[in-house]
Amino acid sequence: xxxxxxxxxxxxxxxxxxxxxxxxxxxxxxxxxxxxxxxxxxxxxxxxxxxxxxxxxxxxxxxxxxxxxxxxxxxxxxxxxxxxxxxxxxxxxxxxxxxxxxxxxxxxxxxxxxxxxxxxxxxxxxxxxxxxxxxxxxxxxxxxxxxxxxxxxxxxxxxxxxxxxxxxxxxxxxxxxxxxxxxxxxxxxxxxxxxxxxxxxxxxxxxxxxxxxxxxxxxxxxxxxxxxxxxxxxxxxxxxxxxxxxxxxxxxxxxxxxxxxxxxxxxxxxxxxxxxxxxxxxxxxxxxxxxxxxxxxxxxxxxxxxxxxxxxxxxxxxxxxxxxxxxxxxxxxxxxxxxxxxxxxxxxxxxxxxxxxxxxxxxxxxxxxxxxxxxxxxxxxxxxxxxxxxxxxxxxxxxxxxxxxxxxxxxxxx
Amino acid sequence: xxxxxxxxxxxxxxxxxxxxxxxxxxxxxxxxxxxxxxxxxxxxxxxxxxxxxxxxxxxxxxxxxxxxxxxxxxxxxxxxxxxxxxxxxxxxxxxxxxxxxxxxxxxxxxxxxxxxxxxxxxxxxxxxxxxxxxxxxxxxxxxxxxxxxxxxxxxxxxxxxxxxxxxxxxxxxxxxxxxxxxxxxxxxxxxxxxxxxxxxxxxxxxxxxxxxxxxxxxxxxxxxxxxxxxxxxxxxxxxxxxxxxxxxxxxxxxxxxxxxxxxxxxxxxxxxxxxxxxxxxxxxxxxxxxxxxxxxxxxxxxxxxxxxxxxxxxxxxxxxxxxxxxxxxxxxxxxxxxxxxxxxxxxxxxxxxxxxxxxxxxxxxxxxx
Numbered sequence: 001x002x003x004x005x006x007x008x009x010x011x012x013x014x015x016x017x018x019x020x021x022x023x024x025x026x027x028x029x030x031x032x033x034x035x036x037x038x039x040x041x042x043x044x045x046x047x048x049x050x051x052x053x054x055x056x057x058x059x060x061x062x063x064x065x066x067x068x069x070x071x072x073x074x075x076x077x078x079x080x081x082x083x084x085x086x087x088x089x090x091x092x093x094x095x096x097x098x099x100x101x102x103x104x105x106x107x108x109x110x111x112x113x114x115x116x117x118x119x120x121x122x123x124x125x126x127x128x129x130x131x132x133x134x135x136x137x138x139x140x141x142x143x144x145x146x147x148x149x150x151x152x153x154x155x156x157x158x159x160x161x162x163x164x165x166x167x168x169x170x171x172x173x174x175x176x177x178x179x180x181x182x183x184x185x186x187x188x189x190x191x192x193x194x195x196x197x198x199x200x201x202x203x204x205x206x207x208x209x210x211x212x213x214x215x216x217x218x219x220x221x222x223x224x225x226x227x228x229x230x231x232x233x234x235x236x237x238x239x240x241x242x243x244x245x246x247x248x249x250x251x252x253x254x255x256x257x258x259x260x261x262x263x264x265x266x267x268x269x270x271x272x273x274x275x276x277x278x279x280x281x282x283x284x285x286x287x288x289x290x291x292x293x294x295x296x297x298x299x300x301x302x303x304x305x306x307x308x309x310x311x312x313x314x315x316x317x318x319x320x321x322x323x324x325x326x327x328x329x330x331x332x333x334x335x336x337x338x339x340x341x342x343x344x345x346x347x348x349x350x351x352x353x354x355x356x357x358x359x360x361x362x363x364x365x366x367x368x369x370x371x372x373x374x375x376x377x378x379x380x381x382x383x384x385x386x387x388x389x390x391x392x393x394x395x396x397x398x399x400x401x402x403x404x405x406x407x408x409x410x411x412x413x414x
Numbered sequence: 415x416x417x418x419x420x421x422x423x424x425x426x427x428x429x430x431x432x433x434x435x436x437x438x439x440x441x442x443x444x445x446x447x448x449x450x451x452x453x454x455x456x457x458x459x460x461x462x463x464x465x466x467x468x469x470x471x472x473x474x475x476x477x478x479x480x481x482x483x484x485x486x487x488x489x490x491x492x493x494x495x496x497x498x499x500x501x502x503x504x505x506x507x508x509x510x511x512x513x514x515x516x517x518x519x520x521x522x523x524x525x526x527x528x529x530x531x532x533x534x535x536x537x538x539x540x541x542x543x544x545x546x547x548x549x550x551x552x553x554x555x556x557x558x559x560x561x562x563x564x565x566x567x568x569x570x571x572x573x574x575x576x577x578x579x580x581x582x583x584x585x586x587x588x589x590x591x592x593x594x595x596x597x598x599x600x601x602x603x604x605x606x607x608x609x610x611x612x613x614x615x616x617x618x619x620x621x622x623x624x625x626x627x628x629x630x631x632x633x634x635x636x637x638x639x640x641x642x643x644x645x646x647x648x649x650x651x652x653x654x655x656x657x658x659x660x661x662x663x664x665x666x667x668x669x670x671x672x673x674x675x676x677x678x679x680x681x682x683x684x685x686x687x688x689x690x691x692x693x694x695x696x697x698x699x700x701x702x703x704x705x706x707x708x709x710x711x712x713x714x715x716x717x718x719x720x721x722x723x724x725x726x727x728x729x730x731x732x733x734x735x736x737x738x739x740x741x742x743x744x745x746x747x748x749x750x751x752x753x754x755x756x757x758x759x760x761x762x763x764x765x766x767x768x769x770x771x772x773x774x775x776x777x778x779x780x781x782x783x
Contacts, residue, residue: 048607055611062638069637140451141444142458156763157756158718160725161732165752172749353623360725367626380633384626392621 066381081377082107088372090364092280103373110369111390117286117365118352124291125351129298136303147299154296160357163289167361170281170288176272185265187273193284194266197277205257206250213249217242222408282363286355294351298344305340306332337409345402349395356391366390484743495747499754502738506754509574509729509737511558518565519577522554526580534769547588554581570648574729576758582652582720582730587713589656594663599693601664602671612664619661625722628654632726651723659716666708670701703777710770714763721759731755 070076082104090097093109094116101109135147154162171190174180179189185196197203220241224232233241254260266276279287309332317331356367370387374380445455476493478486480500487495499506508519529550533543558577561567573581600612619627631654632647639645645653674697682692702709724733735755739748 044605048605051611052607065640066637068641072641138454139444139447140454140458142455146458152764153760156714156718156767157759158721158732160721161752161755161759164732164736165749165756168749168752172746356623356625357722357725359625367623367629370626371629374633380637384630384634387626388622388630391623391626392618395621 075378077381079382081379081382084377086373086376088376090369091362092283092364103377106369106373107366107386107390110364110366111394113363114352114355114358114365114367115394117283117290117358117363118355121287121290121294121351121355122348124287125294125298125347128291128295130302132295132299133302133306136299137306151296151299154293155300159289159293159354160360162293163286163357164360166288166292167281167285170285173281176268179268179273185263185276187266187268189273190281191272192281193279194273194276195279196263196265198260198263206254209253210246210250213245213247216249217245220245280363282358282361285361286358286363286365289357290351290354293354294347297347301340301343301347302336305336308339309335334409338411341402341406341409345399345406348402349398352394352398353391484747487747494753495744495750498739498744498747498750502741502744502751503754505575505738506731506735506751507575509578509734510572511574511577512566512568512572515560515566515568518557518560518568519573519575522557522577523580525550525554525557526577526584530584536773544588547584551581551584551588570646573648575731575734578648578723578728579720579730582648582655582723583717585652586655586659586716586720589652590659590663590716593656593660594667595698597660597664598667598671601668616661616664619657620665624655624658624719625725627658628722628726630654647726648728651726651728655716655719655723658719659712662715663709663712666705666712667701669708670705671697673704674700706777707770707774710766710773714766714770717762717766718759731758 067077083102085099086101086103086106087099088106089099090106090109092113094112095109097105097109132147132150135143136151138144138147170192173188173190176187176189176191179187181187187194224238232238264275264277266273266278268274313331313335314327317327322331355365358365359368359371362368366387370383374383377383446452472493474493476491478489478492478495478497481487481495481497482501484495484497484501486492487497504513504516508516511519529547532538533547554577556562557565558573558581559568559570597612597616600608601616603609603612628651631650635650635653636644678696678700679692682696687695720730721732723730724736727733729737732755735751736748739745739751744751
């Protein structure tokens with residue numbers, strides 16, 4: 001057998017080797033058993049079976065322990081409690097929540113609250129992080145140093161202490177009747193932040209249409225930039241389509257919904273404000289804590305991303321007379337993005353996960369709700385599994401989305 | 415770096431002299447080089463002028479530095495109430511540890527911090543250092559727990575403040591690193607079963623927040639233990655932190671394992687080293703050199719993450735500060751307490767990050783492939 005593989009392909013079989021089989025095949029010697037097993041991969045298979053069997057054995061043992069513990073406490077596993085009335089109140093909720101709602105509904109509220117604070121914080125963190133990163137690269141020493149100190153201070157202190165600190169500051173704000181009014185109709189008090197907002201949910205249709213329009217414009221741009229030989233739309237038509245999608249679509253929706261111009265402005269009634277859009281002190285503090293911390297990391301990612309673009313690229317662009325804007329848009333940004341997206345994705349996932357720190361200040365997100373439900377029902381295993389599954393689902397979907405985006409900006413063929 | 419050094423050695427050429435710019439010239443190029451730059455500078459100066467005097471007035475000028483009953487802080491024009499710190503620093507630094515025994519807690523902190531500093535001296539890096547670490551940690555724990563040399567016993571439920579934070583941190587890093595190496599080796603292994611198990615552990619742990627891992631360790635772990643066996647709360651928190659740190663560090667280690675040139679593996683195989691010998695003598699030493707800066711980021715994060723144990727009711731520095739400012743006299747001044755905690759953490763984390771930058775520079779200067 002070994003002869004055959006050796007000769008196959010590049011050596012013509014001569015008489016002697018052709019004659020070899022005639023001498024009869026020797027049976028495989030015994031002492032080579034371990035070696036043969038190794039070649040066949042049996043040894044590694046045995047290793048793996050041993051490891052997996054050990055893991056399963058430990059899991060079964062732990063599960064048995066758990067069942068006997070539960071039995072001795074007179075409890076059993078099951079998710080039936082999800083249909084029971086939760087009976088606790090939740091401070092704030094994007095969907096109506098009252099004391100008759102079930103546990104399943106309460107978990108849903110927790111997830112929604114976690115997503116709400118995460119999405120708002122992500123937007124703030126991105127704006128602030130990109131500005132800080134650009135500021136750090138500024139030739140202006142004063143600005144660069146200021147941004148640098150921000151990054152150092154926020155990166156080198158624990159996020160949880162930051163959240164607690166912001167919460168203290170927010171609760172130290174004056175009472176509602178002495179509220180700070182940063183601009184007409186907006187109030188900051190120890191009851192939270194109140195800003196004017198389109199009345200009666202009139203904003204929902206235009207805002208959602210705006211989001212759809214942005215997605216549509218992005219898809220259109222990608223379709224426009226596809227590699228093709230067929231003629232593309234001329235530039236004015238191109239801009240018109242984007243304008244129609246981003247501005248026209250929401251405007252149409254707004255008109256179709258009745259063109260409401262009424263703003264709901266918060267006003268003081270009794271001890272608190274009524275109307276407008278309200279953000280609880282917990283929400284504001286958690287938002288600040290999440291976005292200001294992550295912004296420091298994003299700033300570093302932006303800075304290192306821009307700095308990773310080879311100097312020659314910039315010089316080449318300047319030598320063919322590209323303007324500053326085109327230089328950034330066409331040369332620096334596409335190359336910097338390739339470096340920036342994977343670490344930025346990790347930061348966004350970390351932001352979402354750290355929204356669970358809301359428990360420290362009583363913001364009713366998923367972890368806080370899980371904690372309350374566990375205390376009330378005593379079902380630690382079920383509640384924790386639901387929470388873990390939800391967090392895994394959220395962070396995996398963000399990771400997958402960012403991976404897909406990452407794939408679109410990488411160099412083709414890599 | 416290396417080629418430059420070689421060139422100067424061979425031809426005795428000196429690097430070009432750098433002309434130090436005069437102050438006025440530097441100010442001009444850095445702050446007023448163009449019209450937009452000048453406008454930016456002026457905007458920055460305006461922002462500083464608006465913010466800094468008020469801030470200084472609050473932090474320094476009007477601040478109350480000493481007032482045992484906190485009455486001076488209630489004056490209408492009083493600034494920051496730093497009087498909280500001299501009044502409560504023992505509680506913040508040592509938590510609920512018995513007052514008369516604080517010297518033991520302080521000594522334990524000094525032991526751990528001193529050992530960390532010694533660990534930073536690169537000339538002393540060796541495997542023996544790990545053994546010294548174990549001795550130091552055992553000594554610190556013995557000092558805190560007592561029961562020997564006539565020291566009274568102090569249960570772990572009374573530990574708190576800085577010694578608790580430092581112990582958790584050191585325990586996380588020293589316990590987590592070996593686990594991280596094993597997980598990373600498993601993940602790049604070509605045995606599909608082991609690879610799947612390690613990948614699963616890493617990805618699931620990284621997909622959930624640390625607080626929920628701690629929550630699981632605190633609430634769920636006891637359910638899975640056999641009757642009669644209990645692990646105390648501190649230990650459970652420590653286990654949770656170790657697993658979480660290991661999952662993150664494993665990804666860093668994996669990066670290092672994959673960055674080692676293929677030829678190194680092949681060379682090790684060609685002299686018939688076994689898998690473990692190859693890993694121990696060829697792969698890991700090189701991998702660690704590559705990943706050290708990235709690993710330091712995880713270590714710093716582990717230090718910051720020790721605050722999370724306050725959520726499951728341990729009195730680390732943050733938990734102790736919260737307890738200190740629960741006192742009705744000081745309840746309005748928790749912001750000052752948190753600022754003090756910020757300064758403590760900043761001192762530790764900033765020095766660690768500076769140190770890691772120094773290491774990164776000297777390692778990248780030395781590497782020659």
